[in-house]
Amino acid sequence: MAKQRGKRAKAIGIEPIPIRSLNAKLGDFSIEARLDGPTGSAGIRPGRKRPPKPASPGRSDPQKGQEAAAWVGLWEVAEMIEQRDAARHKTGRPRQYTVADVVLFNIVNSVLRSARATERFFFDKAQWRLLREAAEEAWPDHPHRRLSVKGPSRGQYAAFRRTHVEDDDALEEIAEKYEALCVEIAEAMGMCDASKGSWTEPAAQNMLRGDGTWIPSLYNSSSPNYVDPKTGEIIPTRHDPDAAAYRDNSQANGLMLVSILLRNPYPNERLITALDYKPHANMSDATVATNMALRIFPLLPGLQGFVYDMALYPADYDRLLSAGLLPISKVQRTKSNGSSSFNLNEHDFALTDGTKRSIVVQAFDGTPRIELLIGDEMQSVGLIRVRTTRSSNRTGTYRFYGTWQIPDFPGVPRNLRHATTTIRHNSTTDEITDKAPRTRSLRVIPETDDSFNRLFGLREDSESMHHHLKMTLLNGRARSVGRHRQLFDFHGYQAHVAITALLAWHHRTGADLSRWFGQWRPPNHAVSAAA
DSSP, rough: HHHHHHHHHTTOOOOEEEEHHHHHHTTOOOGGGGGOTTTTOOOOOOOOOOOOSSSSOOHHOOOOOOHHOHHHHHHHHHHHHHHHTTTSSOOSSSSSHHHHHHHHHHHHHHOOOOOOOHHHHHHHHHHHHHHHHHHHHHOTTTTOOOOOSSOOOOHHHHOOOOOSSSHHHHHHHHHHHHHHHHHHHHHHHHOTTTSOOOOOOOOGGGEEEEEEEEESSSSSOOOOOOEOOTOOEEOOOOOOOOOOOTSOOSSSSSEEEEEEEOOOOSOOOOEEEEEEOOTTTTSSSSHHHHHHHHHGGGGGGTOOOOETTTTTOHHHHHHHHHTTEEOOOOOOOOOTTTOOOOEEEEEEEEOOOSSSEEEEEEETTBBEEEEEEEEEHHHHEEEEEEEEEEETTSSSSEEEEEEEOOOTTSSOTTTTTTOEEEEOOOOOOHHHHHHGGGGBBBOSSOTSSSHHHHGGGGHHHHHHHHHHHHHHHHHGGGSSSSSSHHHHHHHHHEEEHHHHHHHHHHHHHHHOOHHTTTTTTOOSSOOOOOO
């Protein structure tokens, strides 16, 4: 057993390191070695050819439209908007379309990739008849859940957005409704099941994963006018007033989209639980993702953790721990591209002979380490994580503690081998006040742990989703002008992904879909392609 533990400790990279070379090793750690690659190897691969359109998971575009027309989320979102609209004072002539018509337009728009293509699709009488029949078949006992006799046009869709999507309150209500629907779907599909996993070994389907991606605006300019430098003539230009410059000007003006996901370990069973734009330059995309995760967490009690990249700040890490979520991320690099360290002071280690010994513990690059005299010199030995526990406070917050063990290495004094200690992972109040939190250098599950790669690799699913989303955008640019309209477009994509997940889950398990599609039934074929 001791030999096996020694081999395991060496395999995960916590073998003793001479103290005089530890700082040099960590300081010389190049930034290239810590870049997040597609497989975690940080390697640079040549680009591959991209298909001109996202691969369809076994369904045609007309079938996707019928699924959206029958989906309960379409009708619940439309009913919510209609209730809000009923309280408003109306002027002018009555509109010639229903709210459900344009919400369906928004969902199908994410499939067909452009408003012109969606308009042509809706103006096809045969296709529109199939959409109407799908809604009638799904909800025969809900006569108000019906589409109009004629499909909406691009102009009507644009008029609806000007009326209902141009302010923060209306868009927030729509976002909250989609979040509630996705949370309900996640629970129905068995995600965030408290009976699976533990705080020591969290289950993958109980972990939120998030990422940010840059969405270039439809127009490069963010100014309404252009001044000719030679003539001084002021020329009106097409522009996006909400667009901002990329941090290093290497991409076109746009905005940073942040999204968080849940999924089952099966093809296409992915859900976008929340999405939003990063509001301003003084806020990290990881902070936006943390805010969304903390908003989702009370709705999913079985949720165990949140996976994000190196952009997760120590303050956000502490917020997640305090809320009861287990953050999984790499330690941020220092300005000199080195690893940060934190002195955790003395800890009492319980030895195998029943005695105790106090040893100073320091956190290096996420892993707790101790200094021992091995041979003729002091060496730094990384501890092995044995167990992670969560304790509740009287204030409704939580604390995380880790049980860490001294490895069985040759040279380590035999009386210290397998000795254990308990380390607090939340920053203390004094550390937060002094702006020196331990979460800057300490991780509950560090990179040297066996479980890290399994959990940290989940965030690649967010990158995959963002790539699929950008494939639905013509030229990789936003379809609309302005933050509100673009987010409304992305909510249509969020709905499309949720419908795909429900159907994939149904084809895999034969689950009942009556809550989501009423009496409508999908074609009897398997969903084979990955999302």
